[in-house]
Amino acid sequence: MPTIDLRTSALRDLNRALHALAPDTDETRWIVVNPEGRHAVAVGLDAAVSVEIEGHVGYYCAGMNKRASVVVNGNAGVGVAENMMSGFVHVRGDASQAAGATAHGGMLLIDGNAGARCGISMKGVDILVKGAIGHMSAFMAQAGTLTVLGDAGEALGDSLYEARLYVRGSVASLGADCIEKAMRDAHRQEVFARLTAAGLAGEVDPGEFRRYGSARSLYHFHVDNAGAY
Numbered sequence: 001m002p003t004i005d006l007r008t009s010a011l012r013d014l015n016r017a018l019h020a021l022a023p024d025t026d027e028t029r030w031i032v033v034n035p036e037g038r039h040a041v042a043v044g045l046d047a048a049v050s051v052e053i054e055g056h057v058g059y060y061c062a063g064m065n066k067r068a069s070v071v072v073n074g075n076a077g078v079g080v081a082e083n084m085m086s087g088f089v090h091v092r093g094d095a096s097q098a099a100g101a102t103a104h105g106g107m108l109l110i111d112g113n114a115g116a117r118c119g120i121s122m123k124g125v126d127i128l129v130k131g132a133i134g135h136m137s138a139f140m141a142q143a144g145t146l147t148v149l150g151d152a153g154e155a156l157g158d159s160l161y162e163a164r165l166y167v168r169g170s171v172a173s174l175g176a177d178c179i180e181k182a183m184r185d186a187h188r189q190e191v192f193a194r195l196t197a198a199g200l201a202g203e204v205d206p207g208e209f210r211r212y213g214s215a216r217s218l219y220h221f222h223v224d225n226a227g228a229y
Helices: 011-019 185-197 223-228
Strands: 003-005 029-033 050-054 069-072 088-091 107-110 123-129 143-148 164-167 178-181 210-214
Touching: 123 185, 143 185, 164 185
Parallel strands: 003 029, 029 050, 050 069, 069 088, 088 107, 107 123, 123 143, 143 164
Antiparallel strands: 164 210, 178 210
C-alpha cells in the first residue's frame, strides 16, 4: 500500500505513478498525506484502484476519473470530479463550485455542502449532496441525477435537458425551463437506489423528496421564447 507525502514528493510524480499502473496491478490502495490544498490531485486515473487523500485539496481533484475510487478526507476546491467518466469520488467535507461539472458517469458523493453550479452540464453522473447546493446548480444538465438532502439555491436547473433533480429541502427558485414534476414510484425507487449507494438506505425517506425536470420548451428556438434564452 503506497503512501505518498506531498510535502516531500512532487504532485507530478504522484499522478505519473498512478497513470502508469498496469491493469493487473497489485498496488490497488494508495494513501496521500499532506495535500495542503494542492490542485489536480489524482487526476486522469484509469485503473480500478483506491486513492485516499488525507486532507483538503484544491481545484479539479479526481478530474477525468475513470474506474478509480477517490476519497477526500477534507474539503475540495473548484471542479472536484470534473468530467469524470466512471468510478466513485467521495468528499467527506464541503465542495466548492462546479462539483461534478460535465461528468459523464460514476458517482460523486459530498458529505457536506456544495457551492454554486454543482453538476453544471452533467452528462450522466449521479451526484448526491448530503447538505445544500448553491445557485445555478444543474445548469444545462443533460443526463444523470442530482440528489440533494438539503436546500438548493437560486435558478436550479436553468436550461435543463434530461437530468433528473431530487431535492428534499427548499428550492430558492427554479431556472429557465425547469419545473417541478410528479414524484412517481419509479422516481422514489431511483432516489432509494442513490441513497443506498451513498450508505443512507433506511436513514432517509425517498418520499420526502421533490422532483424537478425540464419543461422542454427551450429545446428549439422559438421567437415567443426569445426572452428566456
